Amino acid sequence: MSPRIAVATGRRVLRQVRHDPRTIALLLAVPALLLVLMRFIFDGQDQVFQSIGAPLCGLFPFIVMFLISSITMLRERTSGTLERLMTMPMSKLDLLLGYGLAFGALAAAQAIVVCSVGFGLLGLTAPHGAVLVGALAILNAVLGMALGLLLSAFARTEFQAVQFMPAFVFPQILLCGLFVSREDMAPALEAISWLLPFTYAYDALARAVSPTPLGSGIVVDALVVAGTTIGALVLGALTLKRRTP
């Protein structure tokens, strides 16, 4: 493992994104615009907007990074650059850490914009500080990235990779408790929701934006998110093969 190579890889991914200004604009603007849209959908229902909009500020980066990291890795596989890198003196972990650095940085930028708009302009409240929401956003983004990298191994084409979004992310959003509290779901679904990493990402955010004092629950949530991230990265590393058929 070499920090030099991980940092170089992170810089390289950021440079790729930088050559695509439209992606950057979409990355930064879309979550904020969706939040504005929600503000007016829930016009006059401040409570509902708070209970859905505030956690969403920290969940957007998960969703976006899941998608772009899986596409970036897929392109790395199909363009032959992964094969080249695997013949070079680079460890698989360097590659994954590099991705983590780049997408973590992108997630930070995205979180700053969406949190500023949400908590600054739209009247959402973060009783424990918007910074906590931002930090959770980055943690969640890295989880999204790790899952995206892992799943990209199972996609042959970009069409397939895009489909993983509705297949893997949408159910988790529906089950996490954001729209319907988990206790009100069919018992089987509630049980399933506790097996999904996104549920813990949401749970941490729900605690971060609620006025009740922070207990140890948020720490447990964050540890589950971090642990799942590491697990997904390790599994992801296993899908990177130096020798192929």
Add this chain to the structure above:
Amino acid sequence: MPDPAIEIESLEVVRGGNQVVRSISLAIEAGTITGLLGPSGCGKTTLMRSIVGAQITAAGRVKVLGREAGSRELRPLVGYVTQAPSVYGDLTVQENLEYFGRVVGAPGARATETIGTVGLSDYTDRLVASLSGGERARVSLASALLNRPRILILDEPTVGLDPVLRAELWRDFRELADGGVTLLVSSHVMDEAGECDDLLLMREGRLLRQCAPDELRRETGQQDLGRAFLKVIEMAGRS
């Protein structure tokens, strides 16, 4: 003979259920240019992938510089240019080389220098996606030259290049070989075969012949290497 740079013993490779390399044994001397020739689909790329350790093999042994192909210690010493250019289309030429340079630990100035070697100095800041096929192939080639590897495996590096540039690159290859680098170059262009010290002729996964160009000419009585190769195939078919 000194220890060969590349040594293959009874190599077998199965891809997609078909045996595409059949019991190939060969040795390649250090500091030479070896041409790998054969019809499309005969297994040239597969053989090269086996040498860089990217190919799952079914049987046999591949040793490079005395070590198991693909082993960790070999990675800094072996450069591989894939048949399809494997570079980042959404980065500039300079950015591509800077990145690969950092990965292999080449000194910072090497990127600019290597861009000059492949004749792309005027394209430094162009996005690779906006380059022509031949230009992109040269970026891919440059990326493998960055750390001055001891072994260079080049899969059709001159496809789509004009004769002038091709001649220039072959001069570079010769210079590298004179400096002790071992090159294995696959090609479809038979007049390039004349530039090699040694030739490997493949067909349908088998190694038909390994010999120097002059030997091939003498043996077949054909001055033109393309015809000589056809003759070898003919003779192999008859036996």
